[in-house]
Each structure stands twice: as C-alpha cells, then as structure tokens.
Amino acid sequence: MEAKWPEGLKKTKQRTDVYEVLLGAEAPMSAVDIFKKVPDYALSTIYRILASFEKYDMVIKSNLPGEDNSVYELNRGGHTHYAMCLKCHELVPLKKCPFEHVDIQTEENDFEITSHKIEIYGYCSKCK
Amino acid sequence: MEAKWPEGLKKTKQRTDVYEVLLGAEAPMSAVDIFKKVPDYALSTIYRILASFEKYDMVIKSNLPGEDNSVYELNRGGHTHYAMCLKCHELVPLKKCPFEHVDIQTEENDFEITSHKIEIYGYCSKCK
DNA sequence: AATGCAATTGCGAACTATTCGCATTTAAAA
DNA sequence: TTTTAAATGCGAATAGTTCGCAATTGCATT
Numbered sequence: 618m619e620a621k622w623p624e625g626l627k628k629t630k631q632r633t634d635v636y637e638v639l640l641g642a643e644a645p646m647s648a649v650d651i652f653k654k655v656p657d658y659a660l661s662t663i664y665r666i667l668a669s670f671e672k673y674d675m676v677i678k679s680n681l682p683g684e685d686n687s688v689y690e691l692n693r694g695g696h697t698h699y700a701m702c703l704k705c706h707e708l709v710p711l712k713k714c715p716f717e718h719v720d721i722q723t724e725e726n727d728f729e730i731t732s733h734k735i736e737i738y739g740y741c742s743k744c745k
Numbered sequence: 746m747e748a749k750w751p752e753g754l755k756k757t758k759q760r761t762d763v764y765e766v767l768l769g770a771e772a773p774m775s776a777v778d779i780f781k782k783v784p785d786y787a788l789s790t791i792y793r794i795l796a797s798f799e800k801y802d803m804v805i806k807s808n809l810p811g812e813d814n815s816v817y818e819l820n821r822g823g824h825t826h827y828a829m830c831l832k833c834h835e836l837v838p839l840k841k842c843p844f845e846h847v848d849i850q851t852e853e854n855d856f857e858i859t860s861h862k863i864e865i866y867g868y869c870s871k872c873k
Numbered sequence: 874a875a876t877g878c879a880a881t882t883g884c885g886a887a888c889t890a891t892t893c894g895c896a897t898t899t900a901a902a903a
Numbered sequence: 904t905t906t907t908a909a910a911t912g913c914g915a916a917t918a919g920t921t922c923g924c925a926a927t928t929g930c931a932t933t
Binding site: 627628629630647648649660661664665668685686687 | 918919920921922928929930
C-alpha cells in the first residue's frame with residue numbers, strides 16, 4: 618500500500634494500481650497480464666507506466682526467449698534470477714545469484730561489467 | 746565451405762549461403778543483418794532457414810534486451826557468452842563460461858536444469 | 874478553493890519483427 | 904528422368920509495442 622515512491626514520478630490512479638499489481642505478483646508479468654488485472658486502463662498506458670517505472674529503476678524488464686513479449690517485475694533490491702520450465706513456462710526463483718563469488722572475464726580485458734542477467738532452463742518438478 | 750551438415754536437413758543454395766554468412770560472422774547477427782548479405786533471398790526465407798537451423802541445433806538464437814529483435818550465431822560447440830556494451834552495443838565474448846564450477850539451486854528443489862543463457866552488461870574499453 | 878500548466882491518459886492508428894498461406898520451384902530418392 | 908515432399912518467394916497477416924493528439928488530471932501556486 619504505502620511504499621517508497623520515487624521523487625519526481627507523478628502519482629496517478631493508474632500508476633498506483635499497476636504498482637499494486639506488481640507488488641502482489643510473485644513472478645514477472647507481461648504488460649498484457651497486468652492489463653487483465655486493470656482492464657479499465659488503456660494497454661498503451663500500461664506500457665507507458667512500465668516504461669516510466671523502468672526509468673526510475675522501480676521495475677526490471679526481461680525478455681524470455683520462446684516468449685515474444687517482455688515481462689516486468691518489481692525491483693525489490695536484492696536481485697533475483699529465475700529458472701524457466703521449458704514445458705509449462707513456470708518461473709522458479711533461484712535461491713541465490715550464482716555469480717555471487719564468481720569473477721567474470723571478457724576477452725577484452727578492459728570491459729567494465731555493471732550488471733547481468735541469467736536465464737536458466739530445464740524442467741520443473743511437475744513437468745519432468 | 747565443406748562442414749558438417751545435419752542428416753535430414755535438405756541442402757539448398759539459400760541455406761548454404763546463410764550458413765556461410767554465419768560462419769564468417771564473429772558476432773551474432775539478426776535476420777535482417779543476414780538478409781543484407783544475401784539480398785536475393787526473401788526475408789521470410791531467412792527466418793525459416795534460421796528456424797530450421799535452430800531445430801537442428803546449428804544456431805543459437807538470443808534476444809538481447811534493448812534490441813527488439815533476435816540474433817543468431819552458429820553453434821560452434823563449446824558454448825560462448827557475451828558481454829554487451831550499453832553504449833555502443835558491441836558484443837565482447839567471455840573467456841569462459843562463468844557457470845563452469847558453480848552449482849545453481851532453485852527454490853523448487855526438484856528443478857532439472859538443462860541449459861542456461863547469460864547476459865553481461867557494462868562498458869567496453871572504448872566507451873567507458 | 875480556484876487557477877494554470879505540464880505531465881498523463883485514452884483511443885486508435887502506425888510500426889516492426891516475425892509468421893503464414895499458397896502457388897511455384899527444387900533437392901534428392903526411386 | 905520421374906516423382907514427391909520439402910523449400911522458396913511473395914505478399915498479406917499477426918502480435919507486441921510505440922506514437923500522435925486531443926482530453927483529462929495531478930499538483931504547485933495563488
């Protein structure tokens with residue numbers, strides 16, 4: 618309900634509702650998923666809201682392959698990765714970031730790494 | 746020119762030419778990138794060829810965020826990951842897979858991992 | 874509480890990457 | 904060489920996302 622709201626991001630009914638939806642989600646959602654939860658708002662508005670949230674680092678946008686759309690999740694600080702079931706497409710969170718104690722080396726030895734994304738695939742307990 | 750060709754994949758001028766293009770590429774290419782190299786073939790044919798290559802595990806299809814298209818690279822066996830420069834979008838290969846000696850644990854403890862993708866972001870030597 | 878204005882929204886049209894349908898061509902098996 | 908399933912070219916269709924613009928709304932200032 619009440620939560621930190623970025624300075625400079627105007628509060629509107631649409632934005633707070635979309636924020637609520639993301640707060641209640643336990644897996645990343647697509648724009649259309651969100652749209653279905655708040656069908657009174659225009660889909661293009663959902664996209665614009667998500668873009669504004671992304672600009673303020675409130676959400677993380679990901680593109681899961683196999684799917685042709687983007688999904689969004691609230692940026693809750695400590696970053697989370699997911700494993701995706703190739704059969705039912707369920708997303709299962711990883712216990713911890715596998716890169717925690719790994720150092721990554723590029724061919725170009727001057728590359729400054731700022732962030733990463735990980736996609737894990739396989740079969741969930743129900744599907745295998 | 747002569748290289749292993751999967752059993753059951755019919756050899757056509759279009760397919761071998763697309764294969765050549767991918768062989769000569771040192772970074773993943775989009776369908777349109779490839780199309781520009783072989784402009785006599787229909788773009789839809791390029792897509793279908795890439796889909797057939799993917800089915801035979803000859804290419805790896807990836808979706809780089811920020812870009813709204815997919816890119817394809819030849820599957821050369823030992824898998825490679827890339828770091829992407831957030832400024833110039835150059836792709837720099839990693840020296841080795843960071844997951845080589847890491848075990849990944851999901852919340853659901855029965856998840857069977859079969860593969861992974863990694864996306865590293867940052868700034869290349871030229872851009873930072 | 875009323876005013877002003879920039880930011881946001883709704884609506885539909887536009888755009889882009891990708892896929893599909895179908896008639897024609899072609900690889901390669903017989 | 905004949906045959907036949909698979910591949911291609913072409914344009915149209917689709918899906919996700921973005922854009923333009925007029926109408927609305929948040930919120931700072933009176």
